[in-house]
Amino acid sequence: MSFKPNLAANACHPLPGHGILEVSGPDAAAFLQAQAMNDVAALAPGRWHWNGLLTPKGRVIALFALVHAAPSRFLMVLPDFPAEELASRMKRFVFRSKVVLQPLPWVAAAGPSPAFAAADAVLDGGDGGLALDMGGEDGPRCLWLLPSGHPSLAAPDAAVASAWHAADLAHGLPRLPEGQREAWTPQMLSLERLAAFSLKKGCYPGQEIVARTHYLGQAKRGLVRLAGESLQPGLAVDAAGQAVGTVVCATGDGREALAVLGADAPGDLAAGGQPCRRLPLREGLRRPA
Incomplete structure (x- = not known):
């Protein structure tokens, strides 16, 4: 090499x-x-x-x-x-x-x-x-x-x-500030997109939860890329006045973020009282497991 x-x-x-x-x-x-x-x-x-x-x-x-x-x-x-x-x-x-x-x-x-x-x-x-x-x-x-x-x-x-x-x-790589540590499972952060965890290796801390979520199909939340204003980690994401997710990390200017949302969250979203919209996640950061 x-x-x-x-x-x-x-x-x-x-x-x-x-x-x-x-x-x-x-x-x-x-x-x-x-x-x-x-x-x-x-x-x-x-x-x-x-x-x-x-x-x-x-x-x-x-x-x-x-x-x-x-x-x-x-x-x-x-x-x-x-x-x-x-x-x-x-x-x-x-x-x-x-x-x-x-x-x-x-x-x-x-x-x-x-x-x-x-x-x-x-x-x-x-x-x-x-x-x-x-x-x-x-x-x-x-x-x-x-x-x-x-x-x-x-x-x-x-x-x-x-x-x-x-x-x-x-590209869907969550950047976890201190306040977002120990808050999300790998599936909530859609880390299968990065091939960042294994379902076949031996035991490790949290493995039982990860496997159960996968094999029982219980991953009801996932990572979404958002565009908006004043986005910041920990901010609630709402739809029709109901909380549907949370911002995990955001760009320094607050105009883009990654959030964990429910799979059934509707299209019209807001965060911090400001409207926001979904953006497609880029591909290419996945590496062989």
Whole structure:
């Protein structure tokens, strides 16, 4: 998975709110397989997929990209959860496993897109940097994972960060602020669109709820993309004066959002007293499970 990135100086703009947690050691794969909702055992070195951690009641604590960087070494790329906080939380379940949880002083940044052999391929620049294909229906995007101080890192750019966040939402990737953690099941967030959880792997926290919801057909709510004004997380979505859902996350300007709505919610919607309308979810962020 090596390549020559030829990254120019100041080519990559840091994305705020992203952390990187390294999980390494002889038992790293088994530890993650027992804790995470997707099939880590099926993730080959040099590949990545969407994954997450659930409460025992099947509610999403954190959603992340899981990179199998090398045998016995994984990187959890966390867009909305501090790596230090998640490491502390996960250490409670290490017990006697030979695994090390270490937040890395790395930066997740938006930068130039090289050619990827596959959508889930991890490209290694040979200088400590890794690249993930985050492209979708709207065109190519590349997420660079770079050590702090890397010469390709530029100053933060608010416009770049805003566009990245908006693209995540447009493609149905929920960005979970602290107030929306442990509030939704994977099906409520339509995470099957991202192949972010497994119904076939062994037990993990919340697995029983996820499986029951799937096999009994009880997923009565799902993710909807909305356009409106002053949209913000936690805002109730109404139809004909009745609450039909909740905004999960929104763009910085409040004009677009992802909300969890009932499957039978009518078309005329409002949030915060302002009318809003449905937008189609973009495709292309799904990665092999």
